[in-house]
Amino acid sequence: MYARDLMIWLHDRLAERGTLDQTKERFESLRRYNLLPQGRENAGVRISNKQIANAILGFAHYSSGYAGHVSLILGDLRPVGGINASFRNAANLQDAVAILVSTDDDGTGLLRLTLSVEQDFTSDEFAATLRFRNKDKTRTVSFVSKYALSLFNEGAENKYDHDRLDKLTAVERSFGAKIFRDLSRTVSISRQLDRPFKTDWREYETEEEKAAFHRKLGARQSSRFLNLRADTQVTWPKEPTRMEFGGHHLILFPKTKDNSHSVSIDLIQERMSQDAAATLINRMLSVMSWCNDQPASLHEGWSGSPVPAPVPKKNLASTTINEWYFYRTLPTDENLLRCLAYYRDALNAYSVGLASHSVLSFFRVFETRYDTKKKVTEWVNAVFPDIEPAVLESALKAFEADRQLEQVDIGTYVYHNCRVATAHAARDFPSDPDRAEESRRLLNASRIMQSLARFFIKQEFNFSTTYLTDNPN
Known part of the structure; x- marks a missing residue:
């Protein structure tokens, strides 16, 4: 099968009618990432099962321009529990999908392959689950980031929650056994017939112009x-x-x-x-x-x-509702009003990546009462077990790793390594916001301090968190 034939085949089954231009954009993105043959000279090259897998994974994201980026990440996801716990001993998700493509007799036992793009206001995370029958038993294999090293130990799949969702929401695309069975047969017939590639070579002029532009x-x-x-x-x-x-x-x-x-x-x-x-x-x-x-x-x-690429505009998430309800009144407590202002200021700073400002503004919320080092560190250490369950596991692990490097307790880390480091040009706690490692550390800390600030406002002022009523109960 040629890439152009695969594009038409997948478009007819996975894309909405009238969106062929978007499917073409997906395949152009895959070529930019070297996941499909590039250039006019390779238009007649038959694609491998792994390249077919790349194209399938490129349909996971709703934005066609992200197809190459998404396929690259998804393809390199690794099985929880290691290769022995994987589907047909596949080392990664690309290998697993390639195996599904290569088997046309439904001998894989596939029930469902689900590709997941988990999202919140800051970033996307990628995961996949593959469910199949093996000796009359249903098995589930989850594929996760290669950096989740602790999940690749033998037996890790037995304790792993295959339905977990760490982000606010997830956009999922599922594939059943039939699409792989039909695709595998189509690919097999195409390879057996070995027909020559026929196309209008002018289709590749734009691609060659792009290649020249990228070389420049x-x-x-x-x-x-x-x-x-x-x-x-x-x-x-x-x-x-x-x-x-x-x-x-x-x-x-x-x-x-x-x-x-x-x-x-x-x-x-x-x-x-x-x-x-x-x-x-x-x-x-x-x-x-x-x-x-x-x-x-x-x-x-x-x-x-493999080429420099412009970054698409970020579409900020928002929520709208047909029936508008807002039954809150203006608070009369000046201290509460200040805390709410600090909290919103911190959220705004975090949303645009201003790590230092985000840390400081969240800290100012509970500094309105705990205004000395001793008070702050004692309060943070005391309430941290209460806020810990509300923090994303990934954010908590990153924060703990940064804190343990400093070998201090949580309260001291929040005060010295976050507040002092960002509020002052402290000789003992220097913070350079241009350094990527420091910016990432402070953004990690911001997630924890956001939970601390929110806990403080709810507890200190007994303040409701819903649009519907001032009553917190």
């Missing part, structure tokens, strides 16, 4: 780019521009109708880690911000693309 921006065969969104009012080029800063090359993409300002850097050619690259970009934005006397901040993105 510094893309090489071995390139792996980090692409990050920038929220800024500083002077910015109106065309994609390659520039040098700090002895390294950066690519700046302008803001468009669909894309944000963004910065890309080739981690391979520049011989940099993601943290080092993000720190360098922060340094550049700091200089730009100083020269323009305007704000500039760095935000989410992705890494691993």
Whole structure:
């Protein structure tokens, strides 16, 4: 089977009618990530089962422009419990889907494959579950990030909650046995017939033009780019521009109708880690911000693309309701009003990645009462067991890892390593917000301090958390 034939086959079964342009965009994204053959010279290359798997995984995300990024991440998810607990001993999700593609007699026992994009206001996380019958028993294999090392130990699948959801919501796409059975047979027939590739070669002119454009921006065969969104009012080029800063090359993409300002850097050619690259970009934005006397901040993105890519605009989540109910009254307690203002200020700062400001504003909430080091540390240590269940497991693990590096108790870490470090140019607790590691540490801490601040407001003022009533009970 050729990539173009697969595109039409999958579009007819997985996409809405009249959206072929979006399916084409998905396949272009997959090519940009080297997940499908690139260029006119490879148009007639038959694709492998793993490449077919890449295309299927690219349909997991609702945004067609993210297909390559999503497929790359999903394909590298690893089975909970290790290879021995996996489906047909597949080392990762790409291998598992390739196995499903290669078996046309329904001998896999597949019941359902579910791809999950978990979402909240800050980021996406990816997971998958594969349910199948094995010797008259139903088994479930979950595929998770390769960085979840503790979940790959033998027997981990027995204690793992395969239905867990850490984020606020999840967009899921499920596949049954029939689609893989039909696809496998189609692929098998195509390979047996071995018909020559027929297409209008002009289809690939745009792709070749894009390749030339990417080479102009510094893309090489071995390139792996980090692409990050920038929220800024500083002077910015109106065309994609390659520039040098700090002895390294950066690519700046302008803001468009669909894309944000963004910065890309080739981690391979520049011989940099993601943290080092993000720190360098922060340094550049700091200089730009100083020269323009305007704000500039760095935000989410992705890494691993073989070409520099603009970052799509972020669609902030919101909730609307047909019947509008809001039965709250204006509080009369001035201290409560200040705490609510600090809390909203912190949420706003966190939403745009201003880690230092977010930490300080959340801290100011409970500092209204616990205004000395001794009071704060004692209060935090006392209430932490109460707020711990409300914190996302991933945020809690990151916070604990950072705290244990400092070898201090939780209250001391919140006071010294968060509040003092960000509020003062403290010699003993230096905090450089341009450093990617420090920004990430403070954003981790913000999630914990948000829970502390929310707990304080609810307990101190007995304040309701619903639109419907001032009564908290």
